Amino acid sequence: MQTDEPSSSAPLGTPLGILGGTFDPIHVAHLRLAQEALEACALGSVRFIPAGRPMHRHQPGASAADRLEMVRLALSGYTQFELDESEVLSEQPSYTVPTLERLRLNYGAQRPLVLLLGADAFLGLSRWHRWRELFALAHIAVATRPGHVIEFTGTRTNMGAQSELANEFQTRYTHSANALSASPAGRISHFAMTPLEISATAIRAQLAAGTSPRFLVPDKVLDYIQAHRLYF
Numbered sequence: 001m002q003t004d005e006p007s008s009s010a011p012l013g014t015p016l017g018i019l020g021g022t023f024d025p026i027h028v029a030h031l032r033l034a035q036e037a038l039e040a041c042a043l044g045s046v047r048f049i050p051a052g053r054p055m056h057r058h059q060p061g062a063s064a065a066d067r068l069e070m071v072r073l074a075l076s077g078y079t080q081f082e083l084d085e086s087e088v089l090s091e092q093p094s095y096t097v098p099t100l101e102r103l104r105l106n107y108g109a110q111r112p113l114v115l116l117l118g119a120d121a122f123l124g125l126s127r128w129h130r131w132r133e134l135f136a137l138a139h140i141a142v143a144t145r146p147g148h149v150i151e152f153t154g155t156r157t158n159m160g161a162q163s164e165l166a167n168e169f170q171t172r173y174t175h176s177a178n179a180l181s182a183s184p185a186g187r188i189s190h191f192a193m194t195p196l197e198i199s200a201t202a203i204r205a206q207l208a209a210g211t212s213p214r215f216l217v218p219d220k221v222l223d224y225i226q227a228h229r230l231y232f
C-alpha cells in the first residue's frame with residue numbers, strides 16, 4: 001500500500017511536471033495538457049523534454065534539432081513552461097527512467113516529480129524500458145485522450161491484458177491529482193483534460209497532403225515548419 005506521508009520532515013517543494021514526447025511536431029493539445037496539468041496537479045511548472053532518439057516508437061519525421069526548435073518556439077514567453085534539451089543533446093537513446101534519475105539528482109529526494117502522460121502513452125507503459133522503476137522516481141498523472149479510454153472505476157480497469165500495469169494502477173491509484181503534492185513519487189492519478197482530437201501523426205499527414213494545420217499548432221511553429229519545409 002502506498003502512503004501519502006512524506007518520507008522525512010524536510011519540505012517537499014512545489015511539484016514539477018514532466019512532459020516527454022517526440023513533439024513531431026509540438027501541437028496545441030501538448031500545450032493544453034501541460035496547462036491543465038498545472039492546475040489539476042498543483043504543479044509549479046512543467047518541463048518539456050523532447051526525445052532525441054525515441055526507442056519505443058517509430059523514428060521521427062523531423063530531426064531532433066528541428067523538433068527541439070519547434071518546442072522552444074512554442075514555449076517562449078510562458079514562464080511556467082520549461083524546455084529540457086538533455087535528451088536531444090545526449091548521444092544515448094532516449095529512455096524515461098535515466099532522464100528521471102537525472103532529474104531526481106538535480107531536484108533532490110523530496111521534490112514531487114509528476115510524469116504527465118496521455119492515456120495512450122499510459123496504456124503502452126509496460127513496453128517501456130525499465131518501466132517498473134518509474135514509480136520510485138516520480139508520480140504519474142494520466143490525461144484523458146479521445147480514442148484511448150482507461151476505465152478508472154474503483155478496483156476495475158480495462159487493462160486486464162496488461163495485468164502487471166493493472167496491478168500497479170490499483171495499488172498506486174489516487175483519485176485526487178492534487179494529492180500528488182503530498183509525497184515525492186509512487187502514486188498514479190488522472191485528470192480529465194479538454195478533449196482535443198489532435199495528433200502529430202494527423203498534422204504530418206495534413207502537411208504531406210498540402211492542407212494547413214493552422215490553429216492546431218502555434219503560429220510560430222507553423223512558420224518554422226513552412227520556412228524549413230518540414231513534413232512535405
Ligand code: ATP
Binds near residue numbers: 116117199200201
Ligand atoms: P504521434 O501522433 O506522432 O504519435 P502525439 O500527437 O501522440 O504524436 P507525442 O509527442 O507522442 O504526440 O505525445 C507526447 C505526450 O502528449 C504523450 O504522453 C501523449 O499521450 C500526449 N498527447 C499528445 N496528444 C494528446 C492529445 N490530443 N490529448 C491528450 N494527450 C496527448
